[in-house]
Amino acid sequence: MSLTDPFTACILLLVTLAVLGLPVAYSMILASILYLLMAGLDMGTAAEQLLNSMYTSYTMLAVPLFILAAELMNSGSMTTRLTNFANALVGRFRGGLAQVNVLQSLLFAGMSGSALADAGGMGKMMMRMMTQDGKYTPSFAAALSAVTAVVAPILPPSIPMVIYALVSNASIGYLFLGGILPGLLISASQMLIVWWSARRNNFPTEEPVPVRELPRITLRALPALMLPVVLIVGLRGGVMTPTEAAAVAAAYALFVSVVIYRDVGLREFYTSLLNAARTTTSIGMLIAAALVFNYIVTIENIPNAIRSLLLSYDLTPLTFLLLVNVLLLLIGAVLEGSTIILIIVPVLIPTAAALGIDPIHFGVVVVFNVMIGLVTPPYGLLLFVVKRVSGASMGAILRDTVPFLLGLLVALMLITLIPDIVLFVPRLFGYSG
Amino acid sequence: QSNVPLRFSAVFSQQDIRAEMMERFAAALGDGFDFQGFYGATLFRQGTELVALQRSNLEMGNIAPQDISEQLPEWSVLTSAYLFRDADHLVAFFQSDAGEEMKKMAEDRLGIRVLGPTYFGVRHVGLRNQRDINTPADMAGLRLRMPGGDSWQFLGQALGANPTPVAYAEVYTALQTGAIDGQDNPMPNVQNMKFYEVMSQIVKTSHLVGFDVLTISKSTWDKLTPEQQAQVQAAADEAIAWSNAQHLQNEADLIAFFEEQGLTITEPDLAAFRTYAQQLYQSSGAAARWPDGIVERINGL
Amino acid sequence: MLAVMFFAFIIQVVSRYFFNMPTGWTSELTVIMWLWLVLWGAAFVVREDEEIRFDLLYGSVRKGVQRVMVICTALVLIALFLISLPASWDYVTFMKIQSSAYLKIRFDWLFSIYIIFAVAVVCRYIWILARALGARWPGKKPHQTGPQA
Numbered sequence: 001m002s003l004t005d006p007f008t009a010c011i012l013l014l015v016t017l018a019v020l021g022l023p024v025a026y027s028m029i030l031a032s033i034l035y036l037l038m039a040g041l042d043m044g045t046a047a048e049q050l051l052n053s054m055y056t057s058y059t060m061l062a063v064p065l066f067i068l069a070a071e072l073m074n075s076g077s078m079t080t081r082l083t084n085f086a087n088a089l090v091g092r093f094r095g096g097l098a099q100v101n102v103l104q105s106l107l108f109a110g111m112s113g114s115a116l117a118d119a120g121g122m123g124k125m126m127m128r129m130m131t132q133d134g135k136y137t138p139s140f141a142a143a144l145s146a147v148t149a150v151v152a153p154i155l156p157p158s159i160p161m162v163i164y165a166l167v168s169n170a171s172i173g174y175l176f177l178g179g180i181l182p183g184l185l186i187s188a189s190q191m192l193i194v195w196w197s198a199r200r201n202n203f204p205t206e207e208p209v210p211v212r213e214l215p216r217i218t219l220r221a222l223p224a225l226m227l228p229v230v231l232i233v234g235l236r237g238g239v240m241t242p243t244e245a246a247a248v249a250a251a252y253a254l255f256v257s258v259v260i261y262r263d264v265g266l267r268e269f270y271t272s273l274l275n276a277a278r279t280t281t282s283i284g285m286l287i288a289a290a291l292v293f294n295y296i297v298t299i300e301n302i303p304n305a306i307r308s309l310l311l312s313y314d315l316t317p318l319t320f321l322l323l324v325n326v327l328l329l330l331i332g333a334v335l336e337g338s339t340i341i342l343i344i345v346p347v348l349i350p351t352a353a354a355l356g357i358d359p360i361h362f363g364v365v366v367v368f369n370v371m372i373g374l375v376t377p378p379y380g381l382l383l384f385v386v387k388r389v390s391g392a393s394m395g396a397i398l399r400d401t402v403p404f405l406l407g408l409l410v411a412l413m414l415i416t417l418i419p420d421i422v423l424f425v426p427r428l429f430g431y432s433g
Numbered sequence: 434q435s436n437v438p439l440r441f442s443a444v445f446s447q448q449d450i451r452a453e454m455m456e457r458f459a460a461a462l463g464d465g466f467d468f469q470g471f472y473g474a475t476l477f478r479q480g481t482e483l484v485a486l487q488r489s490n491l492e493m494g495n496i497a498p499q500d501i502s503e504q505l506p507e508w509s510v511l512t513s514a515y516l517f518r519d520a521d522h523l524v525a526f527f528q529s530d531a532g533e534e535m536k537k538m539a540e541d542r543l544g545i546r547v548l549g550p551t552y553f554g555v556r557h558v559g560l561r562n563q564r565d566i567n568t569p570a571d572m573a574g575l576r577l578r579m580p581g582g583d584s585w586q587f588l589g590q591a592l593g594a595n596p597t598p599v600a601y602a603e604v605y606t607a608l609q610t611g612a613i614d615g616q617d618n619p620m621p622n623v624q625n626m627k628f629y630e631v632m633s634q635i636v637k638t639s640h641l642v643g644f645d646v647l648t649i650s651k652s653t654w655d656k657l658t659p660e661q662q663a664q665v666q667a668a669a670d671e672a673i674a675w676s677n678a679q680h681l682q683n684e685a686d687l688i689a690f691f692e693e694q695g696l697t698i699t700e701p702d703l704a705a706f707r708t709y710a711q712q713l714y715q716s717s718g719a720a721a722r723w724p725d726g727i728v729e730r731i732n733g734l
Numbered sequence: 735m736l737a738v739m740f741f742a743f744i745i746q747v748v749s750r751y752f753f754n755m756p757t758g759w760t761s762e763l764t765v766i767m768w769l770w771l772v773l774w775g776a777a778f779v780v781r782e783d784e785e786i787r788f789d790l791l792y793g794s795v796r797k798g799v800q801r802v803m804v805i806c807t808a809l810v811l812i813a814l815f816l817i818s819l820p821a822s823w824d825y826v827t828f829m830k831i832q833s834s835a836y837l838k839i840r841f842d843w844l845f846s847i848y849i850i851f852a853v854a855v856v857c858r859y860i861w862i863l864a865r866a867l868g869a870r871w872p873g874k875k876p877h878q879t880g881p882q883a
């Protein structure tokens with residue numbers, strides 16, 4: 001390890017530039033270029049990796065389209081109607097709107113496999129609802145929207161689980177089923193934490209809505225509430241694939257706002273497109289840069305170094321799983337999720353199999369770990385997304401994330417130590433593992 | 434003298450039989466080479482390895498003939514339906530004069546040297562719901578998922594189906610929900626990707642003998658001494674032969690496995706499929722770029 | 735571009751489900767739009783205060799220190815992007831030998847957006863550098879003040 005070692009120099013430059021305030025995406029690209037330069041490799045590889053990985057990332061297209069769907073909902077009255085409905089339901093309880101945020105992510109998780117799409121799209125809507133009239137601080141709204149989004153790829157459908165199945169030969173169907181109880185566990189723990197901090201911080205309650213008002217408010221919000229139903233029916237009925245569902249969500253939001261509520265015109269549509277494009281650009285650039293950086297990690301053979309490290313210890317299944325937790329949490333703090341599953345996890349799978357760990361259990365634990373990495377600094381993609389959307393400072397968001405992060409870690413421990421939480425539902429459907 | 438670096442990139446995963454094939458290849462090379470294998474398309478994305486070879490960012494790759502025919506239309510004949518009968522026919526072709534001519538073409542015009550074909554199974558049609566399929570006419574209206582790209586979509590038409598592209602990672606869900614009625618893949622892929630969980634029938638159309646080519650860049654090849662070249666070619670031949678045998682055994686085992694899983698396996702009228710497909714190919718624009726008489730020469734092997 | 739992506743996707747779903755027609759070109763078009771949207775947006779649309787960055791340190795130091803930080807990072811960015819530009823150009827122009835699968839667009843044209851992006855970013859950072867070196871350095875807000883509309 002010295003300054004003349006390309007990889008060391010690359011990491012140093014990355015950290016330095018990012019800490020000095022250069023956009024994270026540029027810091028990663030520049031660090032990669034420095035590596036290629038020092039290692040005497042073709043510097044055109046940076047362009048090659050960025051262009052080709054973006055060009056072949058078909059399933060990522062769900063991200064911009066879900067962002068557009070949320071923008072469209074925001075520009076008309078769909079958001080307001082949903083707020084009214086949520087208020088009528090749980091607003092009278094302390095911290096009611098925060099609970100709504102948790103519920104929203106749970107609903108959304110049933111139709112999307114991407115946490116980024118949840119935080120960047122629906123999360124933006126929730127943040128606006130929570131912060132208007134200064135009810136909650138922007139940083140709390142942002143932190144909550146980030147941690148609740150974690151559930152999206154745990155409940156089916158799930159893009160990371162598809163990638164895991166690809167590298168592990170585990171059944172996608174059983175993996176999806178295995179995510180159900182852990183997903184519910186996450187949301188339940190988050191509701192508990194919201195309830196606890198609501199009492200501690202004296203969160204606002206909303207004006208109680210008379211029960212006889214409820215049917216009218218529900219009816220007014222019904223078309224907006226139907227969105228998950230439309231998507232789930234469309235997905236289960238084979239009309240569309242999960243990626244296409246994002247476009248259908250946007251189309252439905254447009255249809256409801258223009259035809260039913262009649263409060264979105266050409267001008268509003270254009271503004272929504274523009275806003276969604278801006279958000280897409282910032283997030284897309286970060287993904288692109290991460291994909292360039294992956295190349296460096298791969299060519300440096302980091303995964304093999306991990307493999308030999310693991311082999312040098314005498315592990316029991318439990319210590320192995322705990323070690324994997326620690327390892328993935330550390331890596332998750334600096335690398336992007338699907339990268340970890342594609343590059344690091346294949347290294348761990350043979351060891352897991354040799355120790356007799358169930359592949360479905362291992363898969364859910366891995367995906368859970370990777371998702372926690374999305375809300376762990378310094379490289380917490382979800383944190384960047386909500387920061388970008390809410391405008392709160394990173395320090396404040398981090399502070400408000402801490403209790404939820406602890407909750408997620410407890411849930412992770414439970415899932416790691418008690419495989420039945422994962423395997424119960426798959427076994428109901430005939431899984432023999 | 435320092436070792437010759439051989440960076441190898443492939444789409445198949447570390448768990449694939451072909452990854453073990455490459456380990457065997459590396460072991461057989463012995464001293465003097467520094468082999469580094471990258472699997473699961475982690476170093477270069479699917480379809481971009483050829484350019485990486487040509488730009489000296491990679492020394493070796495496992496390249497799809499479809500990618501080669503992008504730059505060299507003459508090769509598109511090797512991607513057409515009902516050309517090779519089985520793995521042995523495929524290997525025999527690459528060792529024949531006709532095969533040598535095709536390899537020479539790739540070496541001269543693309544700057545890559547083909548070491549041999551890596552067989553990965555015969556493609557069959559797999560269906561979500563049971564259906565009586567005997568001739569191409571029975572495939573009419575069937576939403577058959579084919580990989581993206583003109584040549585793949587054309588292959589779907591040559592089967593009489595309605596081809597539609599769906600990302601490989603989404604095929605499972607698409608089959609499960611009925612967004613597509615079927616897919617076409619070799620049996621090992623059907624097992625790897627768990628498609629059989631959401632399929633009820635396999636129609637043994639045997640429409641394409643699936644293979645890639647193990648390739649080394651010409652610039653790397655030319656730097657090797659004649660002894661080293663012989664060493665690389667021998668190691669490749671041996672590893673490929675081992676891998677092909679493994680795949681054949683695997684396919685035989687999988688038929689039994691799929692039947693055990695409750696799938697129906699049917700044999701259609703292959704002659705009807707072959708005639709229909711070859712006619713469609715001959716009358717299409719693609720055949721105009723094929724080397725003269727190549728189909729007859731391959732058929733005659 | 736997002737609109738094109740959106741409508742292409744809708745056409746894809748509708749034509750497959752309702753008309754049972756193959757639609758490879760729609761997926762290809764959306765992927766192209768995604769690539770161009772992100773790089774074009776990064777080059778010309780996104781404002782400085784919309785970029786995703788760490789502001790923990792930057793937001794907590796004096797204006798003079800901030801200025802030094804901006805100068806350092808801008809210099810590194812300009813230098814490395816310029817050094818790699820010939821190699822990037824070489825790669826992009828090399829890609830003329832391949833065309834996209836459905837729309838048959840040559841890849842050197844498709845990928846030219848990277849060159850546009852790299853040049854635009856270098857120009858932008860030269861401007862940022864000049865402003866930081868100049869007398870009327872306005873400083874930068876540590877972070878945005880509120881949610882975006």
Ligand code: NA
Pocket residue numbers: 108109110111112113114151152153154155156157158
């Ligand atoms: Na999900």
Ligand code: NA
Pocket residue numbers: 101102104105122123126144145148149
């Ligand atoms: Na949420």
